Structure formats: C-alpha cells, structure tokens
Amino acid sequence: MIFARDLVGHIATALAADGLILRGGFRFADGEAAPAGPSGAPAKSALLVGQAGAAPWPHFQRWLGQQASGIANPLDTWSRAVIGAVAQGCGARAVSPSDRPYLPFQQWAMRAEGLKPSPLGILMHPTYGLWHAYRGALLFEDEISLPEAHEMNxxxxxxxxxxxxxxxxxxxxxxxxxxxxxxxxxxxxxxGAPCRAGGCLDRNACPYGAEYRYPADVQAFHMAAFAGL
Structure with a gap:
C-alpha cells in the first residue's frame, strides 16, 4: 500500500511514463452528490488526469500500432487503459469524460485548476493556452492530500x-x-481541407501557449474524429 504522503508523487510518476500529468484535484463537499468511488461508496476526493501539449502522442501511437485495425475511439480506449492501470495501483476508481452518463468534467476542471472557458469553450490555461486536455479522473473514498492549488490568470x-x-x-x-x-x-x-489537415483555424489563431500547440498530424487526428471522417 502506498502511504498517503507519497500518493500524489507516485501517481504523477506513473502517469509520466505515458506522457500524462496530474491536472489538480479537489474534495467533494459534505452532502454533495459525488460519484461512486472504487467500492461503490461516494467518492471524497478527485484527482484530474490530462495532458499539456502533445506529450502523450508518441505513447498513444506506439500502443495503437499494436492494436487491431479499425479500433473504435482509440484515444479514449488508450486513456482508459493507462489511467485505469494507475487507478488499480493506488486504490482509486478511474472515470473518463466520455463515460455515460456524462460526468461534469469541465466543472471539475475549473474547480481543480481555477480555469475559465475561452470564447471557443475550451478552458484557457495561462501556460498551455488552448493546447491541453483532460483524459480522466481518479476518484478516492478518502480525503487525500491534494496538489497545491495556484490562482490562475x-x-x-x-x-x-x-x-x-x-x-x-x-x-x-x-x-x-x-x-x-x-x-x-x-x-x-x-x-475544409486546411481544417482537416491542420486543425481548427480559430483555435490555431490564439496567440497563447504556442509552444504547446499540437503538431498538425495530432490536430488532423482530432479533427477527423470530430467530423467522423
């Protein structure tokens, strides 16, 4: 068993092996309708998992090359597998933004990191700009030590x-x-060829977080998924 004081560091290390990072966390308030934790009891704490820039892309591509062709929703499938394995090792329940019924991931993200939506609806990060994502969350039935929260501009x-x-x-x-x-x-x-090849023109026009901008092939992948191409 991992001691509580080592838990967050252990999770961060495990996620880093696949290019993922912790994206803050929070505790559910008393009386709040919290989702179930690993045993089915209401969760007390949540840690969000995601990415900054395209760091997970080579790990995902390597995994994808080992799968049968035509796998549905491959990025979601990969994310669930990676985050699920980390959850098993730390006594948490892994949940995904695409799980049904949908969980309020954007509200959780704003709560965990203090971010606000951009005019495009994507949360604006003061370092990553629009080039980040949330891939899942870890739910705990204990009140765990959370990463230090910082005020975000x-x-x-x-x-x-x-x-x-x-x-x-x-x-x-x-x-x-x-x-x-x-x-x-x-x-x-x-x-629409420029959008299909290089991503959303509006998103790419944002000047913030340019060093984290997804490469064209990553943007093309997401655009194809969005448009069902």
Missing amino acids: HLCDACVEKPCLKSCPVGAYSVAGFAHEACLLHVRGTD
Whole structure:
C-alpha cells in the first residue's frame, strides 16, 4: 500500500511514463452528490488526469500500432487503459469524460485548476493556452492530500482582438455560441481541407501557449474524429 504522503508523487510518476500529468484535484463537499468511488461508496476526493501539449502522442501511437485495425475511439480506449492501470495501483476508481452518463468534467476542471472557458469553450490555461486536455479522473473514498492549488490568470480577459473569433471561414464560433452544423459542413467539404489537415483555424489563431500547440498530424487526428471522417 502506498502511504498517503507519497500518493500524489507516485501517481504523477506513473502517469509520466505515458506522457500524462496530474491536472489538480479537489474534495467533494459534505452532502454533495459525488460519484461512486472504487467500492461503490461516494467518492471524497478527485484527482484530474490530462495532458499539456502533445506529450502523450508518441505513447498513444506506439500502443495503437499494436492494436487491431479499425479500433473504435482509440484515444479514449488508450486513456482508459493507462489511467485505469494507475487507478488499480493506488486504490482509486478511474472515470473518463466520455463515460455515460456524462460526468461534469469541465466543472471539475475549473474547480481543480481555477480555469475559465475561452470564447471557443475550451478552458484557457495561462501556460498551455488552448493546447491541453483532460483524459480522466481518479476518484478516492478518502480525503487525500491534494496538489497545491495556484490562482490562475484568465488570459482571455486581457485579449482585445479575439483572433479566435475571426479566423474561421464560416464563423463557426461567435458570442452566440458554436455553430456545430456549419462547422461540420465546412470541414467535410472541399473548402475544409486546411481544417482537416491542420486543425481548427480559430483555435490555431490564439496567440497563447504556442509552444504547446499540437503538431498538425495530432490536430488532423482530432479533427477527423470530430467530423467522423
């Protein structure tokens, strides 16, 4: 058994082997409707797991090359396997953003790291910009020691130009929200080749966290998954 004082460090080390990182954590309040922990009792603590930039990509690609062709939702499958193995080793229950019924991952992320949504809906990180993701969470039935929380500046508040709302050819993102169908039609059509090859033009227009920007092949993978290509 891992001693509580060593738990977070052990988890971080285990996740790093596959390019993943801890993304903060929080405790469920007394009386809060918390999801079940590993035994089925309500969880008391949560640690979020994710990535900064494309660090997990080579690990995922290596795993994918060993799987049968045509595997459905491969990145979700890989993430569940990696985070699930870590959960087994530390007495936690692993959950995923794509689990049904959906868990409030974005609310959890804002709670754990103090982030706010960008105009694109993606949470803005003061270091990673829009180039980060949450791949799962570890739920514990004990009140564990959590990573130190830091106050985060919301970069979008100081961004006057808002290039993220001006680069899409069909204006898919606006203050009115996301025009999902217009985006899909464009990405799947003849004029959507730049989006298919290099990712969302609005997202790429954001100046923050450029050093963490996903490479074109990673963005193309996510765009194909989004558009069902």
